[in-house]
Amino acid sequence: xxxxxxxxxxxxxxxxxxxxxxxxxxxxxxxxxxxxxxxxxxxxxxxxxxxxxxxxxxxxxxxxxxxxxxxxxxxxxxxxxxxxxxxxxxxxxxxxxxxxxxxxxxxxxxxxxxxxxxxxxxxxxxxxxxxxxxxxxxxxxxxxxxxxxxxxxxxxxxxxxxxxxxxxxxxxxxxxxxxxxxxxxxxxxxxxxxxxxxxxxxxxxxxxxxxxxxxxxxxxxxxxxxxxxxxxxxxxxxxxxxxxxxxxxxxxxxxxxxxxxxxxxxxxxxxxxxxxxxxxxxxxxxxxxxxxxxxxxxxxxxxxxxxxxxxxxxxxxxxxxxxxxxxxxxxxxxxxxxxxxxxxxxxxxxxxxxxxxxxxxxxxxxxxxxxxxxxxxxxxxxxxxxxxxxxxxxxxxxxxxxxxxxxxxxxxxxxxxxxxxxxxxxxxxxxxxxxxxxxxxxxxxxxxxxxxxxxxxxxxxxxxxxxxxxxxxxxxxxxxxxxxxxx
Ligand code: NAD
Numbered sequence: 007x008x009x010x011x012x013x014x015x016x017x018x019x020x021x022x023x024x025x026x027x028x029x030x031x032x033x034x035x036x037x038x039x040x041x042x043x044x045x046x047x048x049x050x051x052x053x054x055x056x057x058x059x060x061x062x063x064x065x066x067x068x069x070x071x072x073x074x075x076x077x078x079x080x081x082x083x084x085x086x087x088x089x090x091x092x093x094x095x096x097x098x099x100x101x102x103x104x105x106x107x108x109x110x111x112x113x114x115x116x117x118x119x120x121x122x123x124x125x126x127x128x129x130x131x132x133x134x135x136x137x138x139x140x141x142x143x144x145x146x147x148x149x150x151x152x153x154x155x156x157x158x159x160x161x162x163x164x165x166x167x168x169x170x171x172x173x174x175x176x177x178x179x180x181x182x183x184x185x186x187x188x189x190x191x192x193x194x195x196x197x198x199x200x201x202x203x204x205x206x207x208x209x210x211x212x213x214x215x216x217x218x219x220x221x222x223x224x225x226x227x228x229x230x231x232x233x234x235x236x237x238x239x240x241x242x243x244x245x246x247x248x249x250x251x252x253x254x255x256x257x258x259x260x261x262x263x264x265x266x267x268x269x270x271x272x273x274x275x276x277x278x279x280x281x282x283x284x285x286x287x288x289x290x291x292x293x294x295x296x297x298x299x300x301x302x303x304x305x306x307x308x309x310x311x312x313x314x315x316x317x318x319x320x321x322x323x324x325x326x327x328x329x330x331x332x333x334x335x336x337x338x339x340x341x342x343x344x345x346x347x348x349x350x351x352x353x354x355x356x357x358x359x360x361x362x363x364x365x366x367x368x369x370x371x372x373x374x375x376x377x378x379x380x381x382x383x384x385x386x387x388x389x390x391x392x393x394x395x396x397x398x399x400x401x402x403x404x405x406x407x408x409x410x411x412x413x414x415x416x417x418x419x420x421x422x423x424x425x426x427x428x429x430x431x432x433x434x435x436x437x438x439x440x441x442x443x444x445x446x447x448x449x450x451x452x453x454x455x456x457x458x459x460x461x462x463x464x465x466x467x468x469x470x471x472x473x474x475x476x477x478x479x480x481x482x483x484x485x486x487x488x489x490x491x492x493x
Contacts, residue, residue, distance in 0.1 A: 014206050039186070064173070072120065100324050127474075138481055140476075150224045162188055216242055266440075274441060283327050294394050353371065
């Protein structure tokens with residue numbers, strides 16, 4: 007069995023504990039992963055803390071940090087196919103998506119490489135004639151970065167890129183489900199030449215995650231995962247008072263008006279819910295369709311869902327791969343069954359196929375007469391679309407915003423004025439109009455409500471890893487006047 011190592015203080019380590027990682031397409035163990043202990047976490051954080059204050063990192067100019075990130079970007083681009091194969095094997099994400107996504111991950115590192123020496127402070131036109139006052143943008147310190155199993159290389163890049171550009175050091179914890187891609191990526195970090203301790207990559211589950219987020223030397227926690235874990239993390243950070251950015255789940259509305267290009271909207275809806283086998287935080291999992299086009303649109307979707315090729319994720323022809331874990335597949339089965347019991351009607355899918363692996367087919371549930379169906383409110387993280395019908399624009403908006411989440415949303419309409427009204431009214435961190443699931447390193451991404459807070463991507467994300475130091479410099483040679491009043 008292949009063995010992977012974690013990466014602490016510039017060294018690869020097998021660790022004292024390990025666990026077997028399972029290939030979700032077959033349900034059999036294929037590799038052995040180190041399982042970080044609390045002591046491993048402590049060593050990783052202390053290494054990051056030393057590196058943060060050490061001359062090898064703190065003494066680098068921002069331009070030199072950018073050069074290291076450029077080198078990392080080149081290495082990721084060069085190894086994209088190899089990394090894609092590892093991610094597909096360990097998480098079941100289809101090779102078509104992993105290979106395209108990882109090639110794009112290199113662009114995220116390039117974006118932040120270029121940004122490193124453009125994170126500027128400011129000079130203030132202060133209201134005192136004998137003072138110069140300016141702001142320095144300084145790195146916050148050690149960052150704990152935690153990612154879930156889906157798109158780990160991507161979710162790591164949106165944290166590592168801005169954190170390293172800002173001058174922070176990082177302990178990145180891979181998910182216990184499918185950690186291999188990040189452990190393979192550690193070899194590229196090492197080859198890029200970052201000083202030891204600047205980037206540490208460990209594994210482990212809740213125990214390691216808790217130890218990391220509660221560690222007194224952690225200054226910022228960048229987390230992607232579910233809301234329940236986020237609550238644990240916020241509680242843990244009550245100890246170290248670290249700042250947090252939380253990228254959580256969603257129950258994103260996908261709204262189709264009668265004047266929309268239905269073929270285009272159907273393709274986007276497939277991208278929004280069946281691509282990545284639905285294991286996507288931005289999954290457009292609630293279809294809201296206007297009554298006039300409901301049957302025509304659902305007929306298109308049903309045909310596409312039934313034509314989607316489900317199978318081995320490493321085949322280029324495969325469109326639907328397995329769920330990452332049996333636990334995840336069983337959870338989906340449970341929510342679909344409860345939704346059917348609550349009155350939802352099955353349009354297609356809904357049946358676990360025979361054979362090995364954690365597969366679940368593209369599934370569409372009509373919830374028009376089942377407003378209490380759990381599939382409308384619970385994030386499923388699988389290829390299950392819940393359908394509601396609306397009559398008016400106001401009703402579409404009301405249904406769309408009827409969620410505790412606020413991550414993404416999609417609107418399909420030919421009307422420019424309506425698009426603008428919807429953009430204004432939707433409570434979500436991202437609104438896609440006549441498109442869905444588009445991302446870029448240049449565009450901030452994130453949500454509010456149960457979808458979390460903070461932004462990844464763009465300049466704003468890099469600023470999240472900085473703190474402002476206000477500098478006062480007195481320019482007068484005269485003695486300081488009356489010391490008993492504030493100046
Ligand atoms: P999860 O919250 O169970 O786990 C995520 C990570 O948190 C894992 O690495 C896990 O080991 C770690 N963890 C678990 N307990 C912890 C603790 N007590 N302290 C610290 N860390 C702990 O999430 P999951 O089920 O693996 O992933 C699916 C979730 O991730 C979904 O809700 C999905 O929407 C969300 N997600 C969000 C985005 C986004 O950008 N908004 C992107 C992808 C996934």
